[in-house]
Amino acid sequence: MATDSYHYTLSELMVTAAAREIADGEVVFVGMRLPLLGFLLAKRTHAPNAVGVYELGIVRDTPAPEPILTMGDLPNLFRAKWLSDTSDVMGLLQNGTVDVSFIGGAQVDRFGNLNTNYIMNSGRLATRLPGSGGACDLACLAKRHIIIMAHEKHRFVPKVDYITSPGYGNGAGWREKSGLPRGGPSAVITSRGIMEFDPISKEMLLVSIHPGITAQNIMDNMGWPLKIADTLEKTPIPAEYELKVLRELDPEGYWTGD
Amino acid sequence: MASASKLITLSEALKRYVPDGAEAVVGTSLETMIPFAAGHEIIRQRKRNLTLVGTISDILFDQLVGAGCVGKIRAAWVGNVITGSSYNFRRAVEGVDLKIEDHSNLTVSMALKAGAMGVPFMPSLTGLGSDLFKTNNSLKKITCPFTGRTLTAVSAINPDVAIIHAQRSDEYGNAHLWGNLGVTRDACLASRHIIITAEEIVSPDVIESDPNRVITPGFRVSAVVHAPWGAHPSPVPGYYNRDHDAFIEYREDSKTPQKFEKWMRYWVDNVKTSDDYIRLLGNERVANLKLKNHLLSEPADYGY
Secondary structure, X not given: OEOOOOEOOHHHHHHHHHHHOOOOXXXXXXXXXXXXXXXXXXXXXXXXXXXXXXXXXXXXXXXOOOOOOOOOOHHHOOOOOEEOEHHHHHHHHHOOOOOEEEEEOOEEOOOOOEEOOEEEEOOEEEEEOOEOOOHHHHHHHOOEEEEEEOOOHHHEOOOOOOOOEOOOOOOXXXXXXXXXXXXXXXXXXXXXXXXXXOOOOOOEXXXXXXXXXXXXXXXXXXXXXXXXXXXXXXXXXXXXXXXXXXXXXXXXXXXXXX | OOOOOOXXXXXXXXXXXXXXXXXXXXXXXXXXXXXXXXXXXXXXXXOOOEEEEEEEXXXXXXXXXXXXXXXEEEEEEXXXXXXXXXXXXXXXXXXXXXXXXXXXXXXXXXXXXXXXXXXXXXXXXXXXXXXXXXXXXXXXXXXXXXXXXXXXXXXXOOOOEEEEEEEEEOOOOOEEOXXXXXXHHHHHHHOOEEEEEEEEEOOHHHHHOOHHHEOOOHHHOOEEXXXXXXXXXXXXXXXXXOOHHHHHHHHHHOOOHHHHHHHHHHHHXXXXXXXXHHHHHOHHHHHHHEOOOOOOOOOOOOOO
């Protein structure tokens, strides 16, 4: 994507949007891939006091001293605040210490339920995906979670084939009835826009459109008639200082290249 | 009574403790310290019908599935962390050749915790409302006898064997493991046998100088194997970094069964010893992966 003054990629826009969801001082359970960069960007910009928790059994409050591709890279263990068991960091999640978590998804539905296990086609298994990893836990137990995913029509379905990571189930009151202690998705950041959830009905709601994308384009890539918020915003482009930091974090553009 | 040394060869350890049909927990530190050398020996011995237990598996499960060693997987995630899906696994599940018990990282942790504690299950708040219950008979909803709330009961897993890669071990199975620990401690306590593969074999004096770093009591360990570079391409804190290129290359090398066969001949069947493997890696790659910035911890005084 380009403006008159400078270029940025769609992934850079998504990561920047994800970073802005993190408030300073929050405890963040950081997932694989783009969420990892979103957290590091937030740390280096507006949320220097955020604390990162990683499912491998890592807690750290500074960015790794060198660019990393994944959370298990040794620079991410270097001068960590805590190296521990997975059940210890999952305990932080289950006991309500984690403010926000980030997860990716292959398929999402109108109430924010995510599927990363089985894609079906006319009742038969079409694609086996890698599975939950920690995603189910992050979606069940964080105070809120943010979904980051590519926005394509086949990924946005009225009802997912399999709930790996619960959103709001079939609507208001479902999480409570299921026994979940808290939480739910607060935003879905995609390659076309940003969705949130109606506070009453818990249905997905379009709140922001990325530069160069129209509302019609988003509607054309939905599996159900997406509701639109009263005030529809345009996703702010990454600021120059954010791009500078991102390119230090991912110098080869492995995650944020074209 | 003087303990007997448990130091044996990799080949002997897997012959003794990983028979066909065994249930093995593997890759318990998640992305780090994955016991690839032991996994490759399982492939060389053409083990069959194994049940693999794990949290996330960064390509080792895919390799074992591709080699036809696996009948069932009880895990949260099987793929290639930095590239996504893994192809042998997809082919096997989509072809209905492989039984799957779908977990999350927390349910696997609790299954091993229950196994470690000798109780039939552990309660958790995770998974409620998810479809994991439909594809995992080890999860049941229960009512808390104290609060009346709904909980997830996670059935204990007690594997036949835990295969653990550690930085250093004495010949009696007392091993130091540091870095992120994943589910390693509970996996060891839950398992009937433990195989330790270690970067270095050291004297008991070294291990006893820092008992907090011992991953599990050595008297429960069945075999100790000297396996330098035994976790490559995953990283080992204190020894070597993650070999990203190997994971990226494996994506291409596993795209078709034919390509995977070729990969397996070159990287597994062609290798007999650690030295063979290190030779295949080559001096340049080995040098590049070694630590560049050391950070030694301050000694802790255990004296009296």
